[in-house]
Amino acid sequence: MQPETVTLGPDDPRRLGGYVLLGRLGEGGQGVVYLGRDADGGLVTVKLLRGGRAAGQRARSRFVKEAAAARQVEGPHTARVLAAKVTGDRPYIVSEYVQGPSLQQVVADRGPLPEERLHKIALRTARALAAIHRAGVVHRDFKPGNVLLAKGGAKVIDFGVARALDSTTITTGPVGTPAYMAPEQIEDEPVGPPADVFAWAAAMVFAATGRPPFGTGPNAAVMRRVASRRPNLGDMEGPLRDLVVRCLDKNPAARPTAPQLIRALREGRPPAVEPRPSGIPRYRWRMMVALAVVITAGFTAGVLFPTG
Structure with missing residues (x-):
């Protein structure tokens, strides 16, 4: 059964590489995620980098690193990354489509x-x-x-x-x-x-x-x-x-x-x-202790070696 999607808009691509896009699954700060179909008729998810060629060099560089790293993730408990195209006008990542509710x-x-x-x-x-x-x-x-x-x-x-x-x-x-x-x-x-x-x-x-x-x-x-x-x-x-x-x-x-x-x-x-002091994050507690030590040292120095 095909999941519910949002109808493609006039600015959405209809095809990326060998994948036909069927509708939008979601959208985030970095890009749009589409439901797609591969050449064999199987469903996939396709993430398109927002902005395409107009995307900043930093965003494109990060997208390339993420695609390469994500393809190294293996195991039965994650959605596999199947393919990626990180050059050209429309960089995208193709992942396994997982059927089931969140x-x-x-x-x-x-x-x-x-x-x-x-x-x-x-x-x-x-x-x-x-x-x-x-x-x-x-x-x-x-x-x-x-x-x-x-x-x-x-x-x-x-x-x-x-x-x-x-x-x-x-x-x-x-x-x-x-x-x-x-x-x-x-x-x-x-x-x-x-x-x-x-x-x-x-x-x-x-x-x-x-x-x-x-x-x-x-x-x-x-x-x-x-x-x-x-x-x-x-x-x-x-x-x-x-x-x-x-x-x-x-x-x-x-x-x-x-x-x-x-x-x-x-x-x-x-x-x-x-164990740690109740109600105070450990790293903040340590900062407070260090600050107290500095203040105490300064006060002691002022008492023992007055400048006035």
């Missing part, structure tokens, strides 16, 4: 997932992140809408804002969906795999409770909560709750890696959580 749709329509199904999705998506990171890629927009519940199990899609790991220190402002963005994305700091782990945990909270851990509303309000408040985990309980708490740490270095997530989910217990 995690966002399922929870919105039917409510929070039962524990057994939630655990399966948590494990499969953690495996997907491990494969993505192993290929040297950071997804940067992991969210319930980018998890499709196919007949064979959950698959992670949309590497539209993915970044090669060697470029994560180049920041161009927050990229992603506010409710599932890590604090370092919001604060425009270097973004790496820990940001995907944070987003994974936020998505699991949504799947378990029906709402993201930092609520909804205007983007600015949500981002303030992500950066400064504790997550609301609702009635989550058990090992998954403990694991999510660790993943939602404000300090990227304190979060487990994707392989550690997999082991924790298999064993039914999270990695050990280091």
